[in-house]
Amino acid sequence: MSLDFDGARMSALTEVGFFDGRVNLRHNVVVRIADCLNILEDDVPLARWPVGEVRLLPSAHGMARYGLADPNNLARLEVTDEMLMAAIRRSCPNLGRGDGAVTSRRTTCRIIGWSLAAAASVVGLVIFGLPLAANLLAPHIPQALQYDIGEASAKQLKLVYHAKTCRDPQGQAVLDKLVAKLATAGGLEQPLRPRIIETSIANAMALPGGRVYVFSKLLDEAQTPDELGGVIAHELGHEAHHDSMRRLIESGGTGLLLGMVFGDFTGSAGLVFAANTLINASYSRQAEKRADDYAIKVMTRLGRSPKPFGDLLQRLVRGHDIPQAMSLLADHPTTRSRLAAIAAHDVPDTGPPLLSPPQWVVLRSICKT
Ligand SMILES: [Zn+2]
Known part of the structure; x- marks a missing residue:
C-alpha cells in the first residue's frame, strides 16, 4: 500500500478507503493528484475526480470524507x-462549497431535533424488540434523511433494472396530475415525485422521500386509468404508512437503527445498504393488506370502483410467472384473498374519470417519445 500525491511517492501512513457508490465494498486505494484525483486500486484506475468537483462531506472525527458535487x-x-x-485541501479549490455536502449537513442538523423520538425508540427497542421500535421510529425519520435514502435507492433501482426514466413532459404532467388527485383523496400531504421507468417487468414501487416508481410494463398492461390509479394508490398507501422506512429498520437490525440515531448514516456504506434493501424489499402480508385498504379508500372517495385495480392484479397473476422482484404481488399465497377483498368493494362509478381519453393516450406513450 502506498500513497502517491503531488508527484512524490510516499510510504503508506494509513489506508485510504474508496466506495464506488454502487456496491457496498471498501477498496483500499492509492490517490494520485494532478488535475484530477486519480483513484487506483493495484494500479487499476477506479475513478477520476476533477479537482474542482471534489467536496468535503461530514465525517467522524479524525477522518475526512470526500465526494463529488454531483x-x-x-x-x-x-x-x-x-x-x-x-x-487534497491544496489541490481542490471548491472543497467547502455547499452543493455536494448540503444534504448530509442538513440531515445532521435535523437529526438533532429528531433524537428525542429516536431515543424513545431505542428504549422501545431494548424493551419490546425491533418491529415495535421500527413502528415507533418510521414516522419520525427526518425528511432530509429519507430524501437521501430515496435518492440512493432510486439510483440503485435504475441500475439493477437497467432502466431509464421516461421523460416526455406531457406524459409527466398527466402522471403528476393523476398522482396529485389520488394523494389528495388519500390525505397524503408530503411532496411526491412520481416517475415512469422503462423496464420489461410489471411492477410499481414507493421509495422514501415521496418517490413513486411505476414500471413501464405495468403501464402497458393497464387497460384503463382506474386500473393504473388503483396500483398507484396502493403504492401511496405504502408511502402513507412509512412502510419502506419500517422495512429498512427491520432488515438493518439494531446496528442500523443505532447508526441512524447516533452515527453518520449518510456515509456511502449506509446508503448503499439502504438502497439494496429497499429495492429488494417485500412487505409483510399485513402491510400489503393495509396498502390495499388505502387504495380501496382512495378510489371510493373519488367515486371510482376499486375493482379495476383487482382486475389488473389478477391479469398479472394469471399471465405471468411472478418474478421475485415483483413486490406488488410478493405475498403470492394470499393474492387470492387480496383480490377477493378488493372485488368486494366494487361499486358503480359516480365520480368523474381519473383521466380523459386524450390524457390516457399521452400518459401511455410517455416512454415512446
Ligand atoms: Zn404493496
Missing part, C-alpha cells in the same frame, strides 16, 4: 492521513 454520484473517499488531507 448529488447522484454516491462514491466516497475516506482519508485518515493528514498529509493526504492537506494535499
Whole structure:
C-alpha cells in the first residue's frame, strides 16, 4: 500500500478507503493528484475526480470524507492521513462549497431535533424488540434523511433494472396530475415525485422521500386509468404508512437503527445498504393488506370502483410467472384473498374519470417519445 500525491511517492501512513457508490465494498486505494484525483486500486484506475468537483462531506472525527458535487454520484473517499488531507485541501479549490455536502449537513442538523423520538425508540427497542421500535421510529425519520435514502435507492433501482426514466413532459404532467388527485383523496400531504421507468417487468414501487416508481410494463398492461390509479394508490398507501422506512429498520437490525440515531448514516456504506434493501424489499402480508385498504379508500372517495385495480392484479397473476422482484404481488399465497377483498368493494362509478381519453393516450406513450 502506498500513497502517491503531488508527484512524490510516499510510504503508506494509513489506508485510504474508496466506495464506488454502487456496491457496498471498501477498496483500499492509492490517490494520485494532478488535475484530477486519480483513484487506483493495484494500479487499476477506479475513478477520476476533477479537482474542482471534489467536496468535503461530514465525517467522524479524525477522518475526512470526500465526494463529488454531483448529488447522484454516491462514491466516497475516506482519508485518515493528514498529509493526504492537506494535499487534497491544496489541490481542490471548491472543497467547502455547499452543493455536494448540503444534504448530509442538513440531515445532521435535523437529526438533532429528531433524537428525542429516536431515543424513545431505542428504549422501545431494548424493551419490546425491533418491529415495535421500527413502528415507533418510521414516522419520525427526518425528511432530509429519507430524501437521501430515496435518492440512493432510486439510483440503485435504475441500475439493477437497467432502466431509464421516461421523460416526455406531457406524459409527466398527466402522471403528476393523476398522482396529485389520488394523494389528495388519500390525505397524503408530503411532496411526491412520481416517475415512469422503462423496464420489461410489471411492477410499481414507493421509495422514501415521496418517490413513486411505476414500471413501464405495468403501464402497458393497464387497460384503463382506474386500473393504473388503483396500483398507484396502493403504492401511496405504502408511502402513507412509512412502510419502506419500517422495512429498512427491520432488515438493518439494531446496528442500523443505532447508526441512524447516533452515527453518520449518510456515509456511502449506509446508503448503499439502504438502497439494496429497499429495492429488494417485500412487505409483510399485513402491510400489503393495509396498502390495499388505502387504495380501496382512495378510489371510493373519488367515486371510482376499486375493482379495476383487482382486475389488473389478477391479469398479472394469471399471465405471468411472478418474478421475485415483483413486490406488488410478493405475498403470492394470499393474492387470492387480496383480490377477493378488493372485488368486494366494487361499486358503480359516480365520480368523474381519473383521466380523459386524450390524457390516457399521452400518459401511455410517455416512454415512446
Ligand atoms: Zn404493496
